[in-house]
Amino acid sequence: MIENQRKLYSIEQKISETQKELDIAQKRYDSRKSLYKERIRAIYMSGDAGYIEVLLGSKNFIDFISRLDNIKKLMAFDIRFLNEMKNTKNLIAKKEEVLKEEKNNLQYVTAQVEERKKRIQVAMVSRSGVLRNLERQQKNMRKILKI
Secondary structure, three states: OHHHHHHHHHHHHHHHHHHHHHHHHHHHHHHHHHHHHHHHHHHHHHOOHHHHHHHHOOOOHHHHHHHHHHHHHHHHHHHHHHHHHHHHHHHHHHHHHHHHHHHHHHHHHHHHHHHHHHHHHHHHHHHHHHHHHHHHHHHHHHHHHHO
8 A cells, every 4th residue: 555655656746747847848938939939020021132131231242251151140040949949849749748648657556546445445344244243153152152
């Protein structure tokens, strides 16, 4: 019985920890998604010509190279940002799956504990019946021996 209680406690702890990790990952994803939406909106507002206009607005060749380098850095940042969002989304999916498995495991162990409790109760009732029967037999034997 104590072993099952330890098992239940352990599973509940794992569920709690996984839920915290999932909440943190979800908050991170939501904040990044919000930033990404703002970034997409800014790109849309500037249009496709935005990068070209930046490059064509160069004052000289060095300025052009500098602007091109900045655009490359910005694109690399966008790619890293999207990869991080993708990884966070994958982490969320994995944590949700783990959480689901842990909850199923908790239900299974809880059902086992309940089944065991029922068997113990049935055994206790049966034992009580047997004890009452033995006590009756003992009384009968005493009566017979006294006669």
